[in-house]
Amino acid sequence: MTTRVLSGITVAVVGVLLLCSGLATTLIFGGGTGAAACAAIASVTPTAPSATRSPASGGIGPIGDWSTEQVGNAATITAVGMRLGVPPRGWVIAVATAMQESSLINTPGGDRDSVGLFQQRPSQGWGTPEQLQDPQYAATKFYQKLQAVDGWQAMALTEAAQAVQRSAYPDAYARWEPDATRIVTALTGVTAGLATCGVTVSAQGWTQPVHADVGSGFRTEDRPGHDGVDLIVGKGTPIHAASAGTVTVVRCNAVDVRTGAGWGCDRDGDPALTRGCGWYVDITHPGGVITRYCHMLTHPSVAEGQQVAAGDVIGVSGSSGHSSGPHLHFEVHLGDHTSATAVDPVGFMASVGAPLNQ
Numbered sequence: 413m414t415t416r417v418l419s420g421i422t423v424a425v426v427g428v429l430l431l432c433s434g435l436a437t438t439l440i441f442g443g444g445t446g447a448a449a450c451a452a453i454a455s456v457t458p459t460a461p462s463a464t465r466s467p468a469s470g471g472i473g474p475i476g477d478w479s480t481e482q483v484g485n486a487a488t489i490t491a492v493g494m495r496l497g498v499p500p501r502g503w504v505i506a507v508a509t510a511m512q513e514s515s516l517i518n519t520p521g522g523d524r525d526s527v528g529l530f531q532q533r534p535s536q537g538w539g540t541p542e543q544l545q546d547p548q549y550a551a552t553k554f555y556q557k558l559q560a561v562d563g564w565q566a567m568a569l570t571e572a573a574q575a576v577q578r579s580a581y582p583d584a585y586a587r588w589e590p591d592a593t594r595i596v597t598a599l600t601g602v603t604a605g606l607a608t609c610g611v612t613v614s615a616q617g618w619t620q621p622v623h624a625d626v627g628s629g630f631r632t633e634d635r636p637g638h639d640g641v642d643l644i645v646g647k648g649t650p651i652h653a654a655s656a657g658t659v660t661v662v663r664c665n666a667v668d669v670r671t672g673a674g675w676g677c678d679r680d681g682d683p684a685l686t687r688g689c690g691w692y693v694d695i696t697h698p699g700g701v702i703t704r705y706c707h708m709l710t711h712p713s714v715a716e717g718q719q720v721a722a723g724d725v726i727g728v729s730g731s732s733g734h735s736s737g738p739h740l741h742f743e744v745h746l747g748d749h750t751s752a753t754a755v756d757p758v759g760f761m762a763s764v765g766a767p768l769n770q
């Protein structure tokens with residue numbers, strides 16, 4: 413391990429200790445730059461006791477598929493954002509951007525003259541190669557550019573990241589939003605204000621899981637067994653919890669109809685050869701209402717038993733399971749998880765002030 417990496421980890425640990433000290437709450441409610449705009453629609457879910465939020469002994473542990481080194485770099489990026497007074501949504505955008513650009517590994521080189529966590533280019537005026545290999549410098553430059561983007565807090569993550577990075581593959585940022593959200597939450601305990609500020613929650617506490625047209629409807633003549641609606645969105649679109657509740661199911665359900673064996677959910681399904689919901693989530697809301705979200709691209713970003721707030725990102729859209737192309741299959745049940753209790757999501761969502769088709 414090089415001295416540079418070692419010193420990076422030390423900085424990260426200091427950062428995380430700071431983050432756990434309650435500074436986060438102050439930042440959100442004390443109002444960093446632009447935080448007020450987010451506060452009105454941000455909602456707070458109970459955070460874990462501080463003991464569970466402290467870094468594992470010996471430093472920061474791995475989170476999901478992200479190693480100690482990668483999580484350490486995410487911690488540095490988050491700590492810099494807090495220090496600069498950037499609202500929490502910015503931390504998620506920055507971590508997701510670094511996930512796409514460098515897999516959160518502080519690399520000395522890259523495409524053309526790109527350097528470091530954000531793959532910034534000295535030739536484009538970002539700084540010297542030496543400066544850009546310093547995670548704190550690189551993150552500071554990222555946040556400075558982000559905050560100069562008009563209306564960045566209301567933008568989709570892809571749009572905001574692209575405004576800073578000008579990548580050749582802008583859509584690639586979106587798929588990291590759930591992981592980035594999960595890591596930022598794990599490091600800071602902050603759950604409020606992480607989603608796009610464009611998410612609006614109705615007076616009854618509901619929001620659209622995605623903004624999209626209804627492609628295929630509920631139990632149509634052609635598809636009487638279709639217990640939900642298909643909301644047409646591109647691959648990698650963040651899916652939001654329609655209301656607050658408890659995640660009761662996180663599962664891969666994709667079966668090869670020819671053999672009865674598992675098809676797998678980390679790849680597209682097939683409308684003829686695959687049966688099942690793919691990667692999917694059920695959320696149980698107060699009053700016995702259950703919402704279901706199917707065909708996600710990758711493992712959902714929530715876990716069974718987790719509390720979510722309306723608008724929290726729970727995963728991204730894809731085409732896993734019985735599916736002919738990227739979309740969100742969305743169901744609403746009144747009572748239990750069975751087909752018998754499914755109701756038309758169009759009517760239900762209109763009744764709770766969060767109509768679909770917009």
Ligand SMILES: [Zn+2]
Pocket residue numbers: 628638640641642741742
């Ligand atoms: Zn469907």
